Amino acid sequence: MKKLILLLVICITTSVVYSQKDREQKLNKETNLIEVTEYHDNGLVSQEGTFNLEGELHGEWVSYNDQGEKISRGSYLNGQRTGIWYFWLGDSVKEVEYSKNAIASIDGVKNKNRLVDNH
Template sequence: MKRMILSIVVVFFVSVSFAQDVATQNKYKVKGDLIEAILYHSNGEIAQTGFYTKDNKLQGEWFSYDVNGDKTAVAYYENGNKVGTWKFFIGDIIKEVTYTNAAIAKITTMEIKNTQVVSNK
């Protein structure tokens, strides 16, 4: 009887451990000429989402999130090169970094002060 209970406990813990590993595995899916990626933090929250080219270069819009699931950045790539205006979210601060020829061309910092929504009904 003790062996049977011990076996059930071992199977339970192994299955719980395996379920957590599966939940945090990165996911990749081919979509046309691109590979969609969903990358996870060790706690199961999404860390990044975006696309790769088939020759493993970052492509298009990428989103980054912290371990609590809050968005921390929006980035843009073209064939592995940094392009466009990236946004970084740090508390009440938004930093915009604009890239030209894969180099930083401009940095803008904004602070979110009042987020009230007013309706004129």
């Protein structure tokens, strides 16, 4: 059940990422990263993050639902999820650790079999 809920949260987050219409972006000359803010149809921020110059997700990304509540936060390294990501669902928060763009552990429990491979 825990795996199913987490998979649902990841799917929702992914659908939020790809369903945006309005976007602002600018090049930060100090970091050489493209800073991006995307908006929901209601004008609230949907997600914020950065891309490298190759167009890959790179750096911290934060996603929000259409009511402005944070639903996920994590980092990318050259297009791959890395490190600890946080997913909020109601009053609970799940920590998911990524290694090589795959889930390595959930809330500290090591995963020998990959739940999700995002290649």
